[in-house]
């Protein structure tokens with residue numbers, strides 16, 4: 228693994244043999260409202276991505292379903308040719324419909340098409356890491372994943388994909404994937420107030436597999452909790468900073484991909500995630516999600 232040094236809070240983490248800043252960036256908010264269509268200000272979206280790289284972020288999460296095709300085109304315009312240290316992670320397994328829904332698309336031919344679309348949109352010959360997105364917009368749905376995951380393994384063997392992961396997955400689906408091929412990350416919903424994956428995170432940490440929480444700030448409705456606000460105000464920090472710092476301190480295999488369409492929020496989050504929480508603060512924060 229190439230080592231990198233980063234000025235960002237949390238230091239360096241790993242996605243398999245790829246070294247990344249533990250403070251990464253989730254690009255979903257760069258598309259239009261509800262992740263459909265173009266953003267109101269494309270130049271501002273480009274500026275956010277360039278700011279991310281300038282801050283030292285080397286892990287950007289995306290999907291060609293964002294927009295659809297909008298977010299990847301903005302990433303390409305902002306950052307191509309990409310710095311060698313930058314790792315763009317994408318996901319496949321869903322299409323978009325005209326109403327903004329996320330219909331499942333996980334047949335082998337769907338996955339091949341989506342990998343090819345991501346390669347083309349991002350201007351890459353190989354994707355660093357592709358997550359198989361499971362479940363639906365309401366969360367994970369139990370059921371076998373072998374046919375879909377094997378299809379991605381085939382694309383990996385063809386050299387189109389370097390590493391694999393799963394997203395929106397149950398613990399059983401994570402286990403199923405691992406019996407088929409190595410995975411380097413699990414990307415599931417998790418934050419201070421939503422802690423269904425506590426056991427899974429600890430198991431993945433023991434296996435050296437990254438856990439990448441999506442909606443780290445609560446997603447479309449950012450986290451709101453009187454207890455969080457009280458602790459934040461006592462620490463003279465924002466609730467968002469406390470939520471990110473708590474995640475970084477929760478487990479060393481956690482990699483952050485907070486989303487924002489604002490360069491000011493990006494800078495604020497990158498600085499705030501470095502907040503040092505005492506054992507007492509963490510114990511109090513732990514009560515929010517339990």
Ligand SMILES: NC(=O)c1ccc[n+]([C@@H]2O[C@H](COP(=O)([O-])OP(=O)(O)OC[C@H]3O[C@@H](n4cnc5c(N)ncnc54)[C@H](OP(=O)(O)O)[C@@H]3O)[C@@H](O)[C@H]2O)c1
Nearest residue numbers: 253254255288394441442443444445446485486487488492
């Ligand atoms: N695998 C999956 O199925 C899946 C699903 C959802 C998301 N994801 C990934 O996870 C990433 C993160 O999720 P997310 O972006 O939806 O949610 P998030 O990171 O939990 O929160 C983003 C929201 O927080 C706001 N925000 C960010 N910083 C803020 C600050 N300092 N002060 C106030 N508000 C702030 C943003 O608004 P502003 O734009 O105004 O800052 C945005 O509304 C996505 O970008 C995507 O890459 C994956």
